[in-house]
Amino acid sequence: MILKHCIKALAFSALTCVSAFALTARAVPSAPANWPNIQYDNAIPDMQTVLGYSVGQRITSHPDMLRFFEALQQAAPKQVKIFEYGQTWEGRKLIYAAIGSEQNIANLAQFSNDMQALSDPRITNKNEAKPLVKDLPASLWLEYSVHGNEISSTDAAMMTAYHLLAGKGDATVDNIMQNSIVFIDPLQNPDGRSRFIANYYSTVGMMHSSDRLSAEHNEPWPRGRANHYLFDMNRDWLAVTQPETKGRIASLNKYRPLVVIDLHEMGGDESYYFAPSAQPVNPHMTKAQIENINLVGRNNAKHFDANGFDYFTREIFDAFYPGYGDSWPAFYGAAASTYEVASSRGEIFRRLDGKELSYEDTVLRHFVASISTAEAVANNREKLLKDYYQYQVDAIDAGKSDKKERVFILPNKRDRAGNFKLAKLMTEHGVDVYQTTEKVKMCGETYAPGSYYIDSAQPRGRFVKTTFTKQVDMSKAFIEEQERRRERKLGEQIYDVTGWSLPLMYNLEVDTCGKGVSGQHRLVKMTDTLEGNVINPNATVAYIVPWGDMAAGRFLTAALQQNVTLKTADRAFTLDDKKRYPAGSLIIEVATNGADIAATVQDIAAKSGALVEGVNTSWVTKGPSFGSNDTYLMSAPKIAMAWDDPTSSLSAGNTRYVIEQQFGYPVNAVRTSMLARADLRHYQVLILPAGRYQDGLGKAGADNIKQWVEAGGVLITLGSATTFAADADIGLLDVKRELAIKEQDNNEEPDAESSTVAGKAYASRDDLIKHSENSEESPDFVAGVLANVEVDQEHWLTAGVAPEVVGLVYGDDIFAPIRLASGKNLAWFKGEDDVLASGYLWKENKKQLAYKPFLIHQPTGNGMVIAFTQEPTTRAYLDGLNVMLMNAIFSAPAHAYVAK
Structure with missing residues (x-):
């Protein structure tokens, strides 16, 4: 038997064992x-x-x-x-x-x-x-x-x-x-x-x-x-x-x-x-x-x-x-x-x-x-x-000795679904997570019942530290060596992302305390569920789902698939001088739905974890009324996604997972080669994940997509797909990708047809390095950092999104802003001193990335292009960006003008 012969052959020659199976005879050296x-x-x-x-x-x-x-x-x-x-x-x-x-x-x-x-x-x-x-x-x-x-x-x-x-x-x-x-x-x-x-x-x-x-x-x-x-x-x-x-x-x-x-x-x-x-x-x-x-x-x-x-x-x-x-x-x-x-x-x-x-x-x-x-x-x-x-x-002991960040607290003031998901995730990792059952005072602050906290003075405390602190530093010596290598154009040695703080990626508020916690609390368990609830389930006028977390998002996708008639409000509104609802809130009117709408709403709320409020009046005292032109009827969009070469398989898979398994909505994968000639009229949304589409789609494919957009389609581009859309020869998006910032006297290129160049005197080795630089090259590649993003609060595409979110920056793409004549920059990176949320970012990239767009909206004919300059679905762990992506997928078709 060859297996037995192989292992026994170790007694004579391990490599001879290998040759026993070779397809063709070849000489191998013997070994002990x-x-x-x-x-x-x-x-x-x-x-x-x-x-x-x-x-x-x-x-x-x-x-x-x-x-x-x-x-x-x-x-x-x-x-x-x-x-x-x-x-x-x-x-x-x-x-x-x-x-x-x-x-x-x-x-x-x-x-x-x-x-x-x-x-x-x-x-x-x-x-x-x-x-x-x-x-x-x-x-x-x-x-x-x-x-x-x-x-x-x-x-x-x-x-x-x-x-x-x-x-x-x-x-x-x-x-x-x-x-x-x-x-x-x-x-x-x-x-x-x-x-x-x-x-x-x-x-x-x-x-x-x-x-x-x-x-x-x-x-x-x-x-x-x-x-x-x-x-x-x-x-x-x-x-x-x-x-x-x-x-x-x-x-x-x-x-x-x-x-x-x-x-x-x-x-x-x-x-x-x-x-x-x-x-x-x-x-x-x-x-x-x-x-x-x-x-x-x-x-x-x-x-x-x-x-x-x-x-x-x-x-x-x-x-x-x-x-x-x-x-x-x-x-x-x-x-x-x-x-x-x-x-x-x-x-x-x-x-x-x-x-x-x-x-x-x-x-x-x-x-x-x-x-x-x-x-x-x-x-x-x-x-x-x-x-x-x-x-x-x-x-x-290490947790107990930390007098600043011993305890991490999730106040749970906003994004109830996100806080619950993160608490459950840490429990799945084996961390002891607690939820307060009464008011608890920690380091001078009073936290309401339902807040979560994690004491790092526990066996999994180091895991808590490495996943909850904003910054985990690489060694000073390693960083100095990377900067030296970068200066010498040797290529840096950073293998993967350098920022991964979970509260930042979930876009959740987190406080810290240097003392242990007393007061009533319960241990979060893997069997816990996010409980939905309907206040006033027998409402006579409507049910309202406040927008802004994934429980509301899952309610939306379930309701659309069950043919519930609902609307979304572009702006915040106040009902009868009593309750204010955020922009993007869902309105399910009793009169436009079937007799079983109350039972349907309760069922969806229970399964999604959403909080729903039944109301007996539609009298709005501030903001758009239920029948306003700023309140749009939503319908279940058919979503196509580019699939196969030259799409990035990771981007395509991560994005499809987020939509199907986190949002709970089906996606139809279409081979990229089909998009160049396919009749897309029965789709309302087309997503191009990251990829190099110049070869797979080219100008003909872009023209086909553009005609579909002009007729009322919604094109969403992610990461490097935005680079394709912005290509001057492609013409889907009216922005430009930036080259790296260079010093002015470094932009002199020799005449390609001349055998000589004007002479210069160099005073140092630094001059040699400086004048060896290419005048036109991309910004330095970034292995992956978390960056702070500011969000326009007065557009339907950012409804329910916090004023600041965190995104992942990867690669070397930085885009100039879109002109107001063509569209709007709806989210952009913060200034040079504040752009880095976690990780290590080259100083030149910090400077150039500041105030550059993260989310772009460009109306085109009856449709629109929505461009994310970075990928919001990477590894499906940027939960804090999910509401923004949901708006792009589900609210955008309601704002497109398609002949019905």
Whole structure:
């Protein structure tokens, strides 16, 4: 059996093992063995027996992976247990396997309870923790293939599980099984992997091709990286929007594994990466955590050296953003890291050095890393447990010692739905969140019942700090190095967003206090729901839904889909000198709806969480009356969204998710190539997510869309789609993209037809650098910061939106304002000194971004173009922008003049 031969071959040559599966014979160097004395139990089935092929012969599908793990559990039920932790959007099962000795697996439920006890020094003091540290097994969580086209780790997971269960007479395996529990999540993204496999094998011809130009190595849109909604799930651990992420977080919170490893793939011309990570490191991580993951890295290095495997550390893949699969666990106390292997992106790949990288090569390296990691965890069982408990103690002490920001308070004065969602999200992360049940005084301020607060003097206090503080700083040395590199045009090394404060992204008011809280409160639970309510449910004239949060938004989408007749008021109004309702409020008149409207309103309110007020008069004393020209009848729009190349799959998927799953409204995905010639008359809204549409749509497509807009359509552009719309040759949007600001004497370009240029004297190296600059180039690229945005309060498109919101700035697009003759700038970035809300922004970008538009409205014929200069749906975690986007989608069609 080839699998058994492969692992046994480690006794002679790990790389010879790889060559045993090669499609074509090729010479490989020999290497020392890792596990020379191992024997395999024939009672444990291998892949050849279960699936008909051996490891590395074929890219294993999701159904085959399930079959193999089920066969392992059937053969060794006392040493492995499989748990289902969720289902994907497409209905595929998500599993993890717990592997260990018979005793460790039999005690799995008690292990979970003991880890919960060890996780909270408030209930388990140091004396009580000592026997747990002494007796508990260590624990390792190995998570594989979160990106569906990073294929090798799932097969490595299968190989690792077999090795641990079938391996006999080997000290390493015995040590791992006796002293630890190894949790294996073999396939985090079944939907993406299934998409990759279907595309890959459909392109294979007579022989597999190693040519990087071949169809085998060039996936079609949207590729297999993302899940069904095209989320990069490795960045979903902060917002927790996808069912796959939700299930994983619940599982990790149940067992609190001490070490968590996320196994990935990178470019095929690379080697292998493991810890230590690159800079910057999140300052809320501890020295012990960093030491422990480096200890694991050293053990990996020992095994990689023994096998002659190249690897690198520290150069890329930082540990700063807390929303990765390898960083989120650090904030409950685990030591965590990512591993990356050079990818064959298929069964064989020719590297730039001329060597061929096989699928088996990549699987073997992840397998070796998995076992060597498990060995390090077992060897350091007591140290890891001790450090884990101390992490919890120190987290509580750190919270208590903060005399300024110990407690974070959500007063819940506005955006009731947003406050509730954020409180529930933090609870899902494992944070203790409280809601006041009476008036509570904190640091001199009195907070009404219903306010939320989080005391950072708790085991998850460091997670609270890194997600609730406005600013988490990168190290001074790292920033200085990035500025030096930028000056030298070497390219900065910031890997991902530098700002992610959750209250800012939700656009919620948050206060802080340096003292603990007393008074009546309740612990927020995952089972809590946002309760809707209808005041005066038997109203005789109308029902009013105050606009401004997502509970009202969900009420709107449900009502539209149930054919409820309703209106929206462009301006705030006061009813009978008693109650003021904000702009955008929904009006459902009894007379224009059916006899069952009261029951319908109550049902929708209960399901959406909206607050609704029934009224018995329509006498408005200030603002537009119910029959005013400033009160518009709304209808259910048909929404089309550009899909497929050249649309950004992430932008398309994130946007579709926000509309369908957060707003509760269907979207029709239309392939971009169809938009160039399609009859769009039956759509009221067309959304262009970020993308490079010059190739996919071009002038002809833009002209088709423009005719549709002029006839009454609403075009919404997001991020780089706004760049396309603003192109002078395209002509959909009357704005211009700005070049970087340059000093005046730097704008002199030599005559292209001349062989000479006027002479200049340089006094310093700075002059050389200054006059080497291009006179026309884009602003410097921004990896992702949170920026403050001011909002026009006198337009229907910003109804219900706060005077200031926070948006994400990414990339290098900055736009000049639209002229009043063409449209309006309805939201714009704040001034240079105030524009940055969180993160690190180059000083030149701060200066140039100030007072530039974020939201633009341009009437065109009977329709309009609504342009967001940045994406409001990135990662579906900018909840504070959702009302603005809802206005664009649902209010805009009511303001377009379409012949009915």
